[in-house]
Amino acid sequence: MTANLLRLPSGSVVDGWHVSRELGNGGFAVVYLVEKNGKPYSLKVARHRDASGDDKQTHARMVREATTLLMLDHPNIIRHRGYGYAETGNMYVVLEYVDGWTLAEWKERKHPTIHEILRVFVKLASALSYMHERGVLHRDLKLVNVLIRKSDGEPIIIDFGCATYTLAEDLTEEGLPPGTERFRAPEQFKFLREHKNEHRARYAFKVADEIFAFGVMLYELLADSRPAEHRPRIALNNPMMPPPPVRGVNPRIPLALSELVERILSRDPSQRPVDTEALRRELEEHLERSGAEYMVPAHAPSEQWSSEPSGVGGPPVVPSNSPTPPKRASSALAAGAALVVVLAAAMTFWRVSGDLPSLPPPPHSSPPTTSPPDMSLPSPAPMVLPSAADVGQKEGSTVKMPTPEVSSQGRPTRVRNKVSAVECAALSLVAALATGCPSSQIRPESFTCPAGAVAAMEDELHWREADEFALTLDDRHDREGKIWFTPGSEVVGVVPKMKGHDRRQLEVAPPGTRFYGKAYYLSDKLGRADGPALVVRYDRVKLPGQDERPICFVVEGTAFAFKDGRVQGQNFNVGYVVDRWP
Template sequence: MSATLLNLPPGSLIDGWQVAKALGDGGFACVFLGEKNGRHRAIKVAQHRESSGDFKQTHARTLRELTALLMLDHPNIVRPQGYGLAESGNLYLALDYVDGWTLAEWAERKHPTVREVLGVFEKLAGALAYMHGRGILHRDLKLSNVLIRQSDGEPVIIDFSCATYTLAEDLTGGGLPPGTDRYRAPEQFKFLREHKDERRARYAFQVADEIFAIGVMLHELLTDPRPTELRPRFDLNNPALPPPPPRRVNARVPAGLSDLVESILARDPKKRPVDTEALRRELAELRADPSSDYDEPGHPPSEQRHGGPSCPEALAMPSIPQSRQRHGARVERERDRGRWHGLLASLFALLIAVLLWRFAGGLVEPRVPEGLRHPAISHSAPPEPAPPAMPTPSPAPVTAPGPSIAAAPKEGSALKPLSPEVPPQGRPPRMPKKAIAAVECASLSLVAALAAGCPGAQIRPESFTCPAGAEEAMDEQLHWKRGENFALQYDDSQKGFASVWFTAGAEVVGVVPKGINDDRQETVAPPGTRFYGKAYYLSDKMGRADAPALVVRYDRVKLPGQADYPICVVVEMDALAFKDGKVQAYNMGVGTRVHRWP
């Protein structure tokens, strides 16, 4: 199927999207640049993996990716703009397209200073902290899965094909989760060795694994002037040979940054930063260092690639490195060259032994090809109407780093096993029409966020605990009483005291308007106080006895002249209408402090 999809000529249609060109291909999807109604999107078409044995996993994996994306809303994380069925019968996701480079290409073409590199990784760590707070793990962080937008230099994390979230089903068949071996933490391979005879043993991916992958990315950018080239590299997760400190390989790396990278790549996960927010703070502290060392390019431009594509169209695809023609990069500055070659020889011998052992063990998930990438989002583009968003689950507790065994979950899904028709030679297998219809509505209704087009899929947002620290902030800093009500305008971007439309699943910013004649509220939530949250739709068949309602959950507040505080405030207002994923209601009322989301 992938070969046929990649050979789609410009002008071909994918569910009404006109293909401009292919953008990439990988183990889970093919990605195209598509155009419809004047809008450009990256169209990511699910690709059947031969190793899975059936089409059910193809759709289940895409549904899981879409669910994870719908639970996230962050400027440095790719956002979906729609979904549908391709003519082949496979699901596709529409993602905002942006002109830019992969992180590796950016480093080669822009010659960033060390401080600029730190700025990018600080934002990545912040996005990961946001993601982890919602119980979502990316599990395939690498240089090709981060894009740098050309227009403003903002990094965007892409490709959630391997992502997982709280209560998500495990779709892998091996001991390790899907991912790219070079970026795996060493404890994953240790787990595999220790449990090689246990067929149902599954490694529990941790935040510490994500942190290690960030360390690999940072180490590569700091020590390799041409990271896009395909050539032998030091294996940073080798348990027998710890990676060399970045400063030992590249004298331009400041000592403080070199020490941080060493701690991120520590063999003991307990010696790494405790979480991604702690990592973000350490990166921010280094970026603020006044030393001139941080304002030097990480590598002399003469050592990096020259030229390359300059127009946005050419930069949308990763460059094809001509690595075999250029092997002679200077790898080390301060070490004896002979010792370095000896280490590499030992590494290759060990690698061959490990490969032979793993081939015999048969527990490893097939490697995810490096070629898969798709463009990230451009927030300036007008969004398409989005289906109501998946309710945010309770943040998964950050357990102690390290492996654990989990019983293999039952592979189940409402997607019925498909029996593809026998296709003509050279054409991809197609699902029967009845199966396509089932995928289009009944199967997608498993994902609450896919409400548009499937009646009954707009389920009530599940209950979950308030943000961490909300109770303390409301009691100690804000002095709000339990059950206290606040008069506010629900969406400051629309007219107050009027009937307006709210997009289900969209972020809203409420505000306390002027003219509130309440001495108590004037004290604890005065005019100008801003509430940040998300809107939902609750029908009369979802536990509400009297009428459908607009529900808004606010999880953050900012009083005039004060810092932000986590909160737990809910609004429930009678809905006047619901259409195309939007709910109509009056844009004024009260919000109530609660101790748990209803």
């Protein structure tokens, strides 16, 4: 083992930290999963590069990273747990271990709503504001340097290898500070052009650069249906050509949000928010004003996972490089078409991807062969929602907010308006849930289990189709009794330690096995005789001491009550392995 290329084999020990495996490596360091006192950590060891021979600079970078992390203590910033030197003399830093997805992976696996994406970015802005108040600049914000922790969905900013702080010494002779080209602000490239003949010119990285990189991350999550995929993308930092508005690439994005992202990515730094605290406030205010159009996934799950071409087996897919959204049908035609679909389908399920106004059919699509229903039926009346604060209202919407009655004491009383079945069907899913429509639901799309999940279950987990396992559906609550589930929300289930597990489950899904998925609410369309159904679909699993693997596992249960868009169900149930759903 040389000092220039350090590799720690599994089982080796560094100052009491037991190495399990390598997590990743880069130009300046190698990161390992280690364990101490029964707890996992990340061990980052300075790597002396053969090509440059910059062992002093690499060491200096590790010292700077450790110094930077000692200055910070924030729930959304990776936490420092120690430092020292390996036997070879390489400096190391110990960090908390975050079991999570990168931002891009989270987007593809969990299909977050626009509201959920904004909520994550409000927390990231808060962490950056905290960091900047202490004179620290990250300088390498990008999708892979933010993890979403699987246990609670919290975003964590990681990798401070390029960070700097007030009065820190320069460690590079280059004109630009270290970073990733795609996330650099356009003024950095302008600086290089203007000072190309000045060898000593150094660009001073500023908060405005950090805000631009933040905007690139937000743009890519909103505009790109598959941000984790490695493929060429449009440059968002071209000094001469601004990117198309995010709404032009993805018509699901509300106009106000698109305009905010456009300002964050302005070619002129003075047009961006003045600092990250101002950015946080703007995002938070925007989040508080968000309405029903924010409560749907930024992209339909079928756009992200379907292997079928656009227009086959699902709604038309807007190409990620499309400069402008397709033209919409007029509001009158859209309303009529929606009513036709509702009546002809006899109140069939609404999908999450159908919450927004429908796009017109592709030019090549043929007209429907079924006869349209009698259009003399009355149009649904304007809907009344319980609270403007709950789902919001877009200007010009036909969905009307309630005017509550006021009691003699001046307190608003309960809105008395009742909702008909036709009115429920005409609502968007979010509005229907908020109104308490009994037929409303958030359901997963029909799917065939991906080949990778099938292989993992058969070859690695040794699961068989229709295997049944008992588990606590949401481990944040007690196993016994009924709990409230929010349709579309993430849940983490766990196999509890208890008597009664059969031998098969103890062998292949023992106590401590954790399931990751989402809860859904269905009416009795599954043919259940005992009323509405609560469905939890898990797509990932982690057995004790093993890596996480993809799966297809479904739990069906009775929903006992429905209130404020949530459903009540039993927290302990039996699920089964599936190869398709439903």
